[in-house]
Amino acid sequence: MIKDEVKIEIAKLKEKGIESTLAVVIVGDDPASRSYVNSKKKTCSEVGINSIEYALDSTTTQEDLENLIERLNQDPKINGILVQLPLPNGLDEARVCKKILPQKDVDGFHPMNVGMLTTGIDFEYSIKPCTPFGVIELLKRENIEIRGKHAVVIGRSNIVGKPLALLLLRENATVTICHSHTKNLKEICKTADILVAAVGKPKFVTADMVKEGAVVIDVGINRDETSKKIVGDVDFEVVKEVASYITPVPGGVGPMTVAMLMKNTLFATLLQNGLL
Ligand code: GUN
Numbered sequence: 001m002i003k004d005e006v007k008i009e010i011a012k013l014k015e016k017g018i019e020s021t022l023a024v025v026i027v028g029d030d031p032a033s034r035s036y037v038n039s040k041k042k043t044c045s046e047v048g049i050n051s052i053e054y055a056l057d058s059t060t061t062q063e064d065l066e067n068l069i070e071r072l073n074q075d076p077k078i079n080g081i082l083v084q085l086p087l088p089n090g091l092d093e094a095r096v097c098k099k100i101l102p103q104k105d106v107d108g109f110h111p112m113n114v115g116m117l118t119t120g121i122d123f124e125y126s127i128k129p130c131t132p133f134g135v136i137e138l139l140k141r142e143n144i145e146i147r148g149k150h151a152v153v154i155g156r157s158n159i160v161g162k163p164l165a166l167l168l169l170r171e172n173a174t175v176t177i178c179h180s181h182t183k184n185l186k187e188i189c190k191t192a193d194i195l196v197a198a199v200g201k202p203k204f205v206t207a208d209m210v211k212e213g214a215v216v217i218d219v220g221i222n223r224d225e226t227s228k229k230i231v232g233d234v235d236f237e238v239v240k241e242v243a244s245y246i247t248p249v250p251g252g253v254g255p256m257t258v259a260m261l262m263k264n265t266l267f268a269t270l271l272q273n274g275l276l
Contacts, residue, residue: 002137002259003047006266010048013269020269021050022080022106022261023072027065028058028088032223037084043258049265052078058088065091066099073101079272080106080265085159102127103271106264109158117166125276127264132164134256135196135217136171144194144215144245146171152189154178154205154233155198160219164196185209197233207238216243219253 010020022044026037037053044051054068065083072078081104087093097105102112108129116126139146151173155161165175173194178185189195189209197205198219210216220233232249240246247253270276 002256002263003043006049006259006262007047009266013266013273014048018269018273019050019077020048020079020265021052021077022082022265023052023054023078025054025056025065025068025081025083027056027060027083027091030086030088032221033084033086040082040258040261043262044265047262049262060088060091062091062095065096069096069099073099073104078104079269080104082106082261104268106130106261106268108133108163108264114158114163117163120170123170125271127268128167128260129159129163130260130264131160131198131219131253131257132167133264134253134260135164135219136167137260138217138247138253138256139194139215142245146173146194148172148174149193150174150176150191151194151196152176152178152192153196153198154185154189155196155200155219157198160198164198168194199233201233202231203233203235205234205239207235207242210239210242212242213244214242216246217253218247218249220249221254 024037024040026033041051072081081100083096085093097109098111100110102110105113105127108127113126116122117128151168153161153165156177156179161177165177169175176188178188186209190211192214194215195210196217196219200220202222202224216234216239218232218234222231224231230250
């Protein structure tokens with residue numbers, strides 16, 4: 001388990017007198033964001049990372065938020081800064097992502113980290129976005145070969161689709177990105193050896209879109225309006241009959257994402273202490 005590995009490394013750092021601390025910033029009272037933040041803080045305490053929450057009112061101004069980030073940037077005791085997205089209307093997410101010091105940007109959203117991921121320059125010193133990084137780690141741990149495979153990613157967000165496509169490309173997959181304007185979506189998906197759904201629509205991927213034996217990774221986290229349950233982007237019950245491997249929701253990519261956040265916070269701590 002990744003969390004256990006991080007826990008061991010954090011304990012080793014403690015023996016050297018080095019602590020690892022994550023600042024978690026949440027603005028407003030979106031229930032989904034609250035639940036993600038709680039789960040991140042809980043996981044921090046499980047692995048021995050300190051977490052400090054900064055819960056700001058939904059009326060917070062851009063200036064106040066950026067001032068807080070500046071303070072956290074300057075604070076040597078803070079190793080990682082995470083601003084939970086989405087931000088309330090009126091706040092500029094791009095400016096917030098740019099404001100966080102790249103070496104404290106545990107989400108990997110700063111243009112510097114994105115640039116390192118895109119070009120491969122100093123790739124090993126860059127911080128990778130947690131969900132895409134988690135998907136790659138999951139495929140590797142399950143011994144699923146990526147090299148030479150046709151990977152189809154549905155979704156082109158900065159958080160998942162785009163960086164995941166780049167990471168898959170780095171692993172030598174042949175990558176196709178599909179999105180809302182894609183023609184023949186079903187036909188393209190059907191050619192995928194590895195199909196990743198990051199759309200945000202329940203049951204978007206149906207059995208007729210999946211090649212027999214394909215690997216299906218469901219990144220979706222949607223709340224079903226009738227059952228109120230959390231469901232993915234894939235119609236799991238039917239697709240599982242066609243796929244050779246499929247991740248469930250809840251329980252697949254979600255926990256992996258939080259585990260990778262822990263790994264990133266450890267990484268940022270090592271980076272800042274000259275230990276890499
Ligand atoms: N909102 C949805 N996914 C993420 C993520 O990975 N990081 C942050 N900060 N916010 C998110």
